[in-house]
Amino acid sequence: MIGSILAAEFTDTEKWVVNSFWGVIAAVMIVAALRVVTTKNVVHAALWLVVVLAGVAIQFIFLGSEFVAVTQILVYIGAVVVLFLFGVMLTRASMGDDESVGEEKRTMAALVGVMLAVVMAVALVDTYGDDQLIIDEPQRVDEVSDAIFSQYIVPFEAVSVLLLAALIGAIVVARKD
Amino acid sequence: MILNQFLLLAAALFCIGVYGVLVRKNGMLVLMSVELILNAVNINLVAFGALTDDVGGEVFALFTIAVAAAEVGIGLAIVLLMYRNRRSIDLSEADLMKG
Numbered sequence: 001m002i003g004s005i006l007a008a009e010f011t012d013t014e015k016w017v018v019n020s021f022w023g024v025i026a027a028v029m030i031v032a033a034l035r036v037v038t039t040k041n042v043v044h045a046a047l048w049l050v051v052v053l054a055g056v057a058i059q060f061i062f063l064g065s066e067f068v069a070v071t072q073i074l075v076y077i078g079a080v081v082v083l084f085l086f087g088v089m090l091t092r093a094s095m096g097d098d099e100s101v102g103e104e105k106r107t108m109a110a111l112v113g114v115m116l117a118v119v120m121a122v123a124l125v126d127t128y129g130d131d132q133l134i135i136d137e138p139q140r141v142d143e144v145s146d147a148i149f150s151q152y153i154v155p156f157e158a159v160s161v162l163l164l165a166a167l168i169g170a171i172v173v174a175r176k177d
Numbered sequence: 178m179i180l181n182q183f184l185l186l187a188a189a190l191f192c193i194g195v196y197g198v199l200v201r202k203n204g205m206l207v208l209m210s211v212e213l214i215l216n217a218v219n220i221n222l223v224a225f226g227a228l229t230d231d232v233g234g235e236v237f238a239l240f241t242i243a244v245a246a247a248e249v250g251i252g253l254a255i256v257l258l259m260y261r262n263r264r265s266i267d268l269s270e271a272d273l274m275k276g
Binding site: 018026030033036042052060063064065076079083087088110129131135147151155156170173176 | 178179180181182183184185186188189190191192193194195196197199200201202203205206208209210212213216219220223224226227228232233235236237238239240242243244245246247248249250251253254255256257258260261266269
């Protein structure tokens with residue numbers, strides 16, 4: 001998989017190709033994310049969200065986590081986006097344009113976003129600088145499953161109960177009575 | 178590959194998500210912006226897991242995905258209920274608890 005391409009023994013040219021590919025994916029993700037929060041059409045926003053989610057899955061493959069990448073595609077693109085599209089269909093009033101908040105609030109929100117980005121970027125560059133990420137081989141799926149069912153068994157059970165509660169809660173909230 | 182390129186990408190996605198939550202009035206679009214934030218966190222978790230060569234990052238990314246799925250289910254149920262009750266999912270009209 002692509003994760004193993006990042007191994008240290010590759011030449012500079014090959015590393016450059018991988019890094020450029022990464023840059024293209026990242027740029028597409030940023031543009032798609034901006035479209036998600038700016039487009040007027042709700043269905044278009046959901047479809048731009050698919051691009052972002054697929055980009056995140058590719059980032060997971062870059063990081064050598066194939067299992068998380070596949071789960072991302074199955075759960076997010078397969079289930080969550082479909083759920084969103086169903087929600088858009090069921091609330092017909094929102095099919096048209098979404099009139100956003102006023103210009104002043106929009107400016108303030110952009111200011112909050114930019115300032116947050118600057119703070120985080122400065123902190124990250126200051127803390128991690130040029131720390132190399134060496135991914136020799138993809139993370140093995142059996143290690144992940146072993147960890148989930150031994151070390152992380154309590155959070156796993158908590159997530160199971162949470163999903164059950166969410167299932168029942170969604171039915172109770174949304175049913176007609 | 179350096180660690181920071183992943184962390185900065187995640188930070189950018191996070192900030193775009195925050196902007197979306199603040200600027201959108203449609204409940205459905207706010208939920209989509211929240212998804213952006215959750216995905217940014219997932220990239221961070223997996224990146225730090227790869228940095229420390231620890232499987233915990235991936236495991237918690239999987240937990241986050243499960244929690245996000247639950248969140249979307251409940252969130253959409255609430256938005257549907259809101260639509261049924263007031264024929265609109267404009268969040269600025271939902272001011273029942275305003276003091």
